[in-house]
Amino acid sequence: xxxxxxxxxxxxxxxxxxxxxxxxxxxxxxxxxxxxxxxxxxxxxxxxxxxxxxxxxxxxxxxxxxxxxxxxxxxxxxxxxxxxxxxxxxxxxxxxxxxxxxxxxxxxxxxxxxxxxxxxxxxxxxxxxxxxxxxxxxxxxxxxxxxxxxxxxxxxxxxxxxxxxxxxxxxxxxxxxxxxxxxxxxxxxxxxxxxxxxxxxxxxxxxxxxxxxxxxxxxxxxxxxxxxxxxxxxxxxxxxxxxxxxxxxxxxxxxxxxxxxxxxxxxxxxxxxxxxxxxxxxxxxxxxxxxxxxxxxxxxxxxxxxxxxxxxxxxxxxxxxxxxxxxxxxxxxxxxxxxxxxxxxxxxxxxxxxxxxxxxxxxxxxxxxxxxxxxxxxxxxxxxxxxxxxxxxxxxxxxxxxxxxxxxxxxxxxxxxxxxxxxxxxxxxxxxxxxxxxxxxxxxxxx
Numbered sequence: 258x259x260x261x262x263x264x265x266x267x268x269x270x271x272x273x274x275x276x277x278x279x280x281x282x283x284x285x286x287x288x289x290x291x292x293x294x295x296x297x298x299x300x301x302x303x304x305x306x307x308x309x310x311x312x313x314x315x316x317x318x319x320x321x322x323x324x325x326x327x328x329x330x331x332x333x334x335x336x337x338x339x340x341x342x343x344x345x346x347x348x349x350x351x352x353x354x355x356x357x358x359x360x361x362x363x364x365x366x367x368x369x370x371x372x373x374x375x376x377x378x379x380x381x382x383x384x385x386x387x388x389x390x391x392x393x394x395x396x397x398x399x400x401x402x403x404x405x406x407x408x409x410x411x412x413x414x415x416x417x418x419x420x421x422x423x424x425x426x427x428x429x430x431x432x433x434x435x436x437x438x439x440x441x442x443x444x445x446x447x448x449x450x451x452x453x454x455x456x457x458x459x460x461x462x463x464x465x466x467x468x469x470x471x472x473x474x475x476x477x478x479x480x481x482x483x484x485x486x487x488x489x490x491x492x493x494x495x496x497x498x499x500x501x502x503x504x505x506x507x508x509x510x511x512x513x514x515x516x517x518x519x520x521x522x523x524x525x526x527x528x529x530x531x532x533x534x535x536x537x538x539x540x541x542x543x544x545x546x547x548x549x550x551x552x553x554x555x556x557x558x559x560x561x562x563x564x565x566x567x568x569x570x571x572x573x574x575x576x577x578x579x580x581x582x583x584x585x586x587x588x589x590x591x592x593x594x595x596x597x598x599x600x601x602x603x604x605x606x607x608x609x610x611x612x613x614x615x616x617x618x619x620x621x622x623x624x625x626x627x628x629x630x631x632x633x634x635x636x637x638x639x640x641x642x643x644x645x646x647x648x649x650x651x652x653x654x655x656x657x658x659x660x661x662x663x664x665x666x667x668x669x670x671x672x673x674x675x676x677x678x679x680x681x682x683x684x685x686x687x688x689x690x691x692x693x694x695x696x697x698x699x700x701x702x703x704x
Contacts, residue, residue: 285309288322291329295351295361303354306331315357318375318383323390326367331359332383338375341384347373367392368667370618370652370660386620386653389663394464395457401467402430406450406459412534416526419487420511424479425450426535427459429466431473437542439474439676440535442527442571444516444552444559446478448658456662465666471673472547475539479531481512499588516552516559517585519594521566523559528570544681545610549573549672553658555580557615558596564611565602572685573672574613577661578654581636582627597627603639612646612685614668616661618654629656631699638697646685649697 286294286309294302306315314320315333322329330347332338333356340347340360350358364371367390374384397403407426414420424446432438443449449458458476465471484493485507492514500510515523535541542548550560550571557579564571586595594602615637621629630651637649648671654660661668675683 283308286322288324288327288329291322291359292327292361295329295359302359303357306353306357306359319385321373321385321388323364323388325391325393325396326363326365328362328364328388328390329359330362330373331357332375333357334375334377334382336378338377338382340373340375342373343371364388364390366390368395368664370654370663372653386618386655387657387659389455389659391457391663392666394461394468394666395662397452397460398464398467401463403463404429404432404459410534412531414482414526414530416522416530417482417484417515418490418492420482420484420492421486422479422482422531423447424477424531426539427462427476427478428539429462429473429475431466432475432539433473434540436473437540437547439472439547439549439673439678440532440541441474441476441549441551442532442560443476443478444550444556445480445554447480449478456658456665458662458665461666461669465669470670472676472678474549475535475541477531477535479527481508481515483508484511495589513555513584516555517580517582517596518589518592519562519585519596519598520589520592524563524567524570527563528567542681545569545572546680546682547676547678549575551575551577553577553579553661554656555584558582558599561599561613562596564613565599565609568609568611572611574611575616575661575668575672576613577616577658578621578629578656579615579617579633579636580626580629581632582629584626597632600632600635600639603636603643603645608643608645610685612672613640614648614650614672615640616650616664616668618652618657618660620653620655622656634697634699641691641696644687644692646687648688648691 286305294305310320310331318332320331330340338350338358340350348360348362350360353359369390371388371390372386375382405428409423412422449456452459466473484496487493496510496514500507545568548571550563552560557576558581560574561576564574581596581599583595583597615633617630617633619630640647652660
């Protein structure tokens with residue numbers, strides 16, 4: 258249960274560049290506001306720190322906020338902490354009041370994940386591997402028109418026996434009903450719709466479309482479904498049995514059934530139900546050349562699986578911290594494969610016409626289902642051997658969206674590179690930059 262609890266919590270972490278109501282008493286501050294208070298030596302800085310950050314974050318040495326290059330760090334410690342950013346000594350910490358320390362720092366390398374930690378009296382303390390430095394394309398830009406996010410739409414499935422799913426449709430400002438638009442589907446979709454949150458996807462889409470780096474596209478943000486209102490159905494009985502077996506909730510287990518199962522059922526559900534509804538409202542392209550799919554964790558393998566099972570529906574994939582593991586292996590006797598089988602499937606089954614960006618980190622999960630970093634490296638190695646058009650972005654992060662979100666503009670430009678709206682297909686070939694690189698090797702560092 259801990260793995261999927263983490264997956265949902267990824268979207269609930271503190272926003273790294275959220276804006277708050279200016280001037281409101283007791284309101285949480287943005288990174289920019291805290292930095293201004295620090296630079297002006299404001300007597301209100303300590304109270305602003307305590308209002309903005311959870312006391313547990315301060316005590317654990319994990320409190321920070323950032324906006325672009327500018328970052329604010331805060332910690333509670335009895336002695337002066339030394340701040341290290343990306344392994345190098347950072348700026349000096351200053352007292353904001355008894356026991357509360359802070360530092361303002363500039364971090365280079367926008368569009369990338371970063372890390373930090375403290376040393377207090379020679380001992381390592383706090384920190385995080387998951388500090389994204391968002392570039393300008395992740396923020397709303399002057400003069401760039403914003404698209405429109407629909408109200409929540411609830412769909413009742415036939416393929417999943419009455420399961421109810423919520424989804425939202427995002428229509429860019431440049432969309433014209435007489436011109437078919439490209440399509441992109443986001444799993445765990447509700448976590449991508451906050452412009453000021455951890456995953457400012459809508460800003461990126463607006464900016465890249467305006468810059469003509471990606472095509473005009475309709476985006477569907479779909480949440481995993483809920484089967485609790487359909488007791489007694491085959492889907493309910495399966496999900497309930499899985500939940501009882503592994504001590505997980507019904508909702509958790511429904512998500513896993515949707516996302517972790519290596520079959521064509523979920524992509525049929527998208528094609529025949531959800532996207533059929535979307536196509537009744539908007540003019541979207543039908544060719545897989547113009548369709549992309551993405552997700553994180555179990556949503557990551559779900560996205561790869563959708564393209565693998567039906568490359569005529571999706572040919573472009575982004576997987577963050579993908580769960581290419583044995584989570585649903587042999588749970589359904591009719592489904593022999595598990596997520597851990599994908600490296601072998603890539604090596605031994607017919608090659609699909611897929612372009613895929615994989616992202617993971619060396620501190621990702623290692624639990625009863627398997628080891629996430631090794632699983633992603635195995636898959637990347639298989640894709641490399643079969644000369645797929647793929648890219649692996651691998652750093653030090655944990656099971657967290659920070660890395661994927663930071664580089665999302667780069668991922669999208671790579672995924673949609675050389676797209677031609679006059680075409681309906683393309684045989685993807687490995688990027689020459691990838692083709693000239695050696696295969697992946699692993700160094701054991703912690704034994």
